[in-house]
Amino acid sequence: MGKTKRKNVMVGGRVxxxxxxxxxxxxxxxxxxxxxxxxxxxxxxxxxxxxSVVSSEDIxxxxxxxxxxxxxxxxxxxxxxxxxxxxxxxxxHHDRKWIEEYRIGDGSIxxxxxxxxxxxLYEGPHVLQTIEGFHPHIVLYHFPFAVWDRKHxxxxxxxxxxxxxxxxxxxxxxxxxxxxxxxxCPVSLEQVRDFxxxxxxxxxxxxxxxxxx
Numbered sequence: 377m378g379k380t381k382r383k384n385v386m387v388g389g390r391v392x393x394x395x396x397x398x399x400x401x402x403x404x405x406x407x408x409x410x411x412x413x414x415x416x417x418x419x420x421x422x423x424x425x426x427x428s429v430v431s432s433e434d435i436x437x438x439x440x441x442x443x444x445x446x447x448x449x450x451x452x453x454x455x456x457x458x459x460x461x462x463x464x465x466x467x468x469h470h471d472r473k474w475i476e477e478y479r480i481g482d483g484s485i486x487x488x489x490x491x492x493x494x495x496x497l498y499e500g501p502h503v504l505q506t507i508e509g510f511h512p513h514i515v516l517y518h519f520p521f522a523v524w525d526r527k528h529x530x531x532x533x534x535x536x537x538x539x540x541x542x543x544x545x546x547x548x549x550x551x552x553x554x555x556x557x558x559x560x561c562p563v564s565l566e567q568v569r570d571f572x573x574x575x576x577x578x579x580x581x582x583x584x585x586x587x588x589x
Contacts, residue, residue, distance in 0.1 A: 392562035395498045396552035400441040424563030425560040430458040432491040439536040440465040440518030447477035451485045461557025464502045464516045
């Protein structure tokens, strides 16, 4: 696919995180009670929600379960989504079909977003060490971790997979589209920061109450 010949530039927009769209997967509507009559209806809604908050200059980290289908279908969706898209997806879960095809691609499928930027793939946990004005260390992965790098120093962990059903200990957050905070949209870095500040406050309050009791 010419991945070694092309450079994807980190542009200067906002930063978003998201997960678990399941594009083209109608059964997810049953599992998650999504109110759609077809996968096409769901896909159109999710694309509209994405583009309602993400501009062409923004960066979006997608933490997996993008689609169970192949690379041609994934590319068809990417080409309708705004932003500089970074896929953080394990190669052995629901994304494995398109990831296998992505690895051996010959360039015939462009794998670009609507913004004309190459979609990047990170198959293992990805760490954001510095984002200006925000927390310096964020660990990204599809599955939630019990322990992650620098957790004891207050680092953040963002994940998907659990569709809002998992609440871990520490500064971790499910950014999947089925969570209440996401409401089917990518979650902004500002929303993540507010969530982490509230989580930290609740944790400190629980410690104080425990000492009093």
